Amino acid sequence: MKYRNESKLTELKTALKKCGLKNGDTISFHHQLRNGDSVLNLTLEAVKELGVNNIRLAQNALFNVHKPVIDYIKDGIVSRIEGSINGVVGDYVSYHPLKNPAILRSHGRRWADVKTKNLGIDIAVIAASSSDEKGNCTGITGKNAFGPIVYSQIDAMKAKKVIVVTDNVVEYPCTYQEITEGFVDYVATVDSIGNPENIVSGSTKITDNPVKQQIAHDCISLMDAAGIIKNGMSFQSGAGGISLAATKYLGESLEEKNITASFVMGGLTKYLVDIYNKGGAKKLYYAQCFDTESVKFVSENPGMPVMDIGHYADPTSKSRTVDSLDTVVLGGTEVDTKFNVNVNTHSDGRLLHGIGGHQDTAAGAKLTIITVPLYRKKNPIVRENVTTVTTPNDVVDAVVTNEGIAINPKRKDLLEKVKGKINLVSIEELKNMAYVQTGKPVPLNLGDEVVAEIKWIDGKIIDRVYRVKEE
């Protein structure tokens, strides 16, 4: 009658076997170890050794470190992918589509689809930088700390079986516990969950390109003109060079004007931490961490509210933190004259990037700013049509470029607010300026096969990515 107090410690291969791994299963992973991740590759190696094939990957995202996935695809071990495919694997898949299209979702939509079992998971494999033998685990402590685990709660709740993978078993109970033991079947120990050098970029760097710095400055000017920089404001930006610069300049503006934001949020970086430490924001609201400084901050400030991704962006929930955002500053690979934004493909059609929180925050924030250079090398970035629609024009309010700011004509209220305060150009003018420098976009050389389906936050397909033909 007594419940038994058994350790859940085992090896990864044994854990997969005990979980009943079989052909055709779906295995999920978080991507918080980024380009330093060893866990996905180790898992697929074990899958191969177990003689299992036809796996559907349901990772949050793949990086260049996951190059071995290409071989697993060739070998028939991996046959389907639902998740972002950054870098080399995306490049490969662009030329060699899987039998079924890859499916890409935003952070929020993935959470919703796992929650509702639209994306059913057989085995969730969850990397943790510390875990106790029962599976209470965290990404906040340990030599390979990567910040709080925030993507996997829903996988842990909904997967048929759950394996925590760690290289650091700690005394029960684990101090931080983003995932708790009640959801965990096995704790698999490995030598190393990843290479810390590449887990977090120790050197997240603000752009030192003056053109890009100007774009970042113009974002702040636009926010200022729109009356958004005031006490109680809220802000998020991405972790790209321009976005980081915008965050830094916002911090300076808050300090100069003696203004306190109610919260700044996002993937945490030292620039957000700086704003908080200088009193520019009452709260830091974060999910994943993007640099070593922010991982350290999190471990030293346990009282700050950590968001799981459902709380952040689940479109099927009753409200989300992104809905309380005043402004978000985001990037893109292309923007078109209808204000549609592409973040997934390059202009040659290759699928190289994931959606991340782009759609989620764009749909939530009162003011969604897209920052792009007018052109890159000989390729126009502002153009008549984006190669892939990731984030649709309805939720994009302004485009800030190195040659001026364009506001979505649907946002008459915003146009009214900023009138006379900043110079605006039309998106058509921006496109024309780009084309003057680069000529018209090079025609795409695509086949009929669908490489990937891009989902919008409502779960419907908003666009498709097609096969790139070899030259």
Place this chain on the structure above:
Amino acid sequence: MKYRNESKLTELKTALKKCGLKNGDTISFHHQLRNGDSVLNLTLEAVKELGVNNIRLAQNALFNVHKPVIDYIKDGIVSRIEGSINGVVGDYVSYHPLKNPAILRSHGRRWADVKTKNLGIDIAVIAASSSDEKGNCTGITGKNAFGPIVYSQIDAMKAKKVIVVTDNVVEYPCTYQEITEGFVDYVATVDSIGNPENIVSGSTKITDNPVKQQIAHDCISLMDAAGIIKNGMSFQSGAGGISLAATKYLGESLEEKNITASFVMGGLTKYLVDIYNKGGAKKLYYAQCFDTESVKFVSENPGMPVMDIGHYADPTSKSRTVDSLDTVVLGGTEVDTKFNVNVNTHSDGRLLHGIGGHQDTAAGAKLTIITVPLYRKKNPIVRENVTTVTTPNDVVDAVVTNEGIAINPKRKDLLEKVKGKINLVSIEELKNMAYVQTGKPVPLNLGDEVVAEIKWIDGKIIDRVYRVKEE
């Protein structure tokens, strides 16, 4: 297309109406405001004003402050109860059964039954001492702070509609967030969620009765003899006078022997906090708070792991913190010679107490100690048969009384360990000693109608409580 950023603030009656409250609905409440709670009564008042009846209450527990429930039962507004019924309402129901028996579950089993919708909730009403306008809320801050909300997460996840009730609306985002906005439909403001005097007992008091102190001391001696008091041990006790004393004496023992427990847990009290502060335990692991000192501790130590009740005790989860307990010290209203324990009824048959975590911890701990006096006034506590079986003999290891310690004969290993180290008596001897003082138990005067069903942690009925006939 943009999501809307709307406040969820409203009045309680409006919130209930907007949630579509109708006859026959099930409304749930947590009990963390205890005998100071205003929220349950305010809600039923609003239900009455809305002309709705036949409500099923799915509270965690009722206290004397909920006396008005008796009138709501008489009026047909409340017709069913699933939850603990402490004090005056239990007394009333004992003489006047509802049409359907009340259903009592342990903390863990209630969580499981809400999770699996065996106990389906239409509207969860969640009292919070602070909430922002989106419903991110806590019990840790505010003038009526009662400690972290730990019972309602599952109600929030599973109820059709969720109302947070607060008397303290804070700026977005709320600092602590045991419940997050994604689950919340409305935030209803009231003048006061409760009377802080009675929410936590400012004066949780160790027993000053020397007989009871001796019982507590004997618990520690038993633990010591069983080899449990050593580095890395774990411990929980209840918040009754004897249990608190046992906790205090354990702390003294740890200090004296220079031993560090891996964790001490439970409803948090200053005595557990004392052990932690003196270095007697590496971690405090807590769910609810039982006194003002522990509420204060929680607000000042945000890094300590807080357990929700699912993590603590959900019997349908993959493991629970109670499964890692070495020892738990619990009370009882009666113990019988088969080692069955009653915590629900008095020896006259009246249903006056809930199960709480009694079953959960008894089933989880390696050593489950029940502390009781041999008799109370003219009533034998150790007896041939308990009036109601709450916690069955399979999970009860030892009974410590003022006249000696009895060990369950099934625990041969334990008997072996303590042999020669402490004096033992048989449970029969204890019963005989009790009967010598009190005579045999007074026969019960019960009717045929079932007042309540007591569930065991596996969800099956372990015993029934019958109507007490009026004299």
